[in-house]
Amino acid sequence: MAKTKISPEQVEQLVDRGVRNKWYPIAPSWTIKDKPVGMMRLGDPIVVWRDGKGKINVLEDRCPHRGARLSMGRYMGDRIACWYHGIQVTGDGVVAKVPAVPQCPMEGEKAVKSYPSFEHMGGIFVWFGDELHPDPVPFDMPEEFTSDEWAGLLCTAHWNCNYRYAIDNVMDPMHGTYLHAVSHSMSEGDKEAVMRVRDTDHGLIFEKDGQRGVNFDWVEFADTGAYWMRLTLPYRKNAGPGGEFGIVGFATPVDDENCRVFFWRTRKVSGWERDVWKFMYRTRLEGLHWDVLEQDRIVLEGMPNDARDKEFLYQHDTGLARVRRMMEVEAESQLAALADARAAVAAE
Secondary structure, three states: OOOOOOOHHHHHHHHHHHOOEEEEEEEEEHOOOOOOOEEOOEEEEEEEOOOOOOOOOEEEEEOOOOOOOOHEEEEEOOOOEOOOOOOOEEEOOOOEOOOOOOOOOOOEEOOOOOOOOOOOOOEEEEEEOOOOOOOOOOOOHHHHHHHOEEEEEEEEEEEOHHHHHHHHOOOOOHHHHHHOOOOOOOOOOOOOOOOOOOOOOOEEEEEEEOOOOOOOOOEEEEEEEEEEEEOOOOOOHHHOOOOEEEEEEEEEEHHHHOOOOEEEEEOOOOOHHHHHHHHHHHHHHHHHHHHHHHHHHHHHHHOOHHHHHHOOOOHHHHHHHHHHHHHHHHHHHHHHHHHHHHHHHHHH
16 A cells, blocks of 8 residues: 655654654653653653652653543552542553442453553653654664763753754754854864764764864764764863763654754773762863853754755755755654555444
């Protein structure tokens, strides 16, 4: 059967809200304790909490009885009791107890959507699958997340802009030389450059031709079960032991007009040198890096929501244009598969 034709408007709407069937970081680990926390991610209202063993649980933030927010409910270890009528829902979305009605038919039913999740490197990752893909695929993580040779520290912030603006910003190495011209690590290098794209097994690298280790010279975009980006910046010699300063970044949609960015600051350093670098980062470097992020945030939040409809791209924008197209193709494929599945069910 031929795939259902999907309109550009449908594709745009899905990409703006967040391409599905991916892992996304939703919050730093240290913000979630036993008390239920409600939040919006990819336009989905979710509730997050830890059970008595410290395990993260993620549910749709909706009581199956009347639709009240479970995040307003009472913590009961492996379950939440809805504040409205006391309905108890476990971490896998099953109604454990309806205290007001003996032998209620709701009990024992999976009545609330649950989201697969895991924790890594101080972040909580959640699988946002569509109705055809409730079960997650593995997340093939970047080396910085899996090798003992690397150290990483998480930096995260809420930005009042669509997440695609954050991705576009990282996929644009040339902005570093201008926007961050007074940065401690991004003040050098040519203000004119020839850019090139190199394809990889999981995405692409967009880089300045003939310039490395000077400024923000290259960026990688990959899809390995999650969308992530990677880049390196030069460090001055007095910045402690280890190699170049690296960033592994993610942008998670909140809704159409807000996102949360996650930037793991990384360095290839181990043993006692790891502790020295982390100390120097916290005491001397972190504030400088926050200044750079604030410059990005201010520019992106000042752009109108329809900026992409009125832009004039040139050669330096090839990388972000390629990434946009990758996401659009993925969104169109997901929408077509859903439409075909629904049509098949209707035909039966």
